[in-house]
């Protein structure tokens with residue numbers, strides 16, 4: 631199988647989620663929106679939640695079904711986006727970082743590091 635599946639579908643889902651998070655950050659109500667509630671707690675709380683979700687994803691990778699892995703990956707991606715938003719780092723910034731690496735092997739990049 632391919633990791634990509636439908637690129638349009640993934641791009642649309644991420645764009646939709648990013649727009650929702652932006653809207654919640656601007657006009658969301660912490661009593662009815664998890665996103666607004668988490669954002670209102672600041673960077674530390676968003677980082678703690680992203681860490682917890684990353685741990686749950688890793689546990690699913692090791693011990694759980696493919697469906698659970700996909701579900702935990704979705705939780706982790708969502709909480710990563712919320713954490714990016716609270717830090718003021720946009721998905722454009724992430725795209726730029728990914729684009730910069732295109733065409734460079736991870737092994738070559740590691741070998742080029744000074745430390």
Ligand SMILES: N=c1c2ncn([C@@H]3O[C@H](COP(=O)(O)OP(=O)(O)OP(=O)(O)O)[C@@H](O)[C@H]3O)c2ncn1[C@@H]1O[C@H](COP(=O)(O)O)[C@@H](O)[C@H]1O
Pocket residue numbers: 647650654658662663664665666704705708
């Ligand atoms: N993708 C998500 C998403 N993934 C997870 N969560 C919430 O994240 C919270 C924490 O998830 P957990 O699995 O850790 O739940 P938990 O262990 O019971 O939580 P705690 O013990 O930490 O309180 C839950 O309330 C989940 O519902 C999400 N909340 C929102 N979204 C997206 O954001 C949109 C806006 O949501 P609101 O901001 O809540 O309106 C939604 O329509 C979704 O598209």
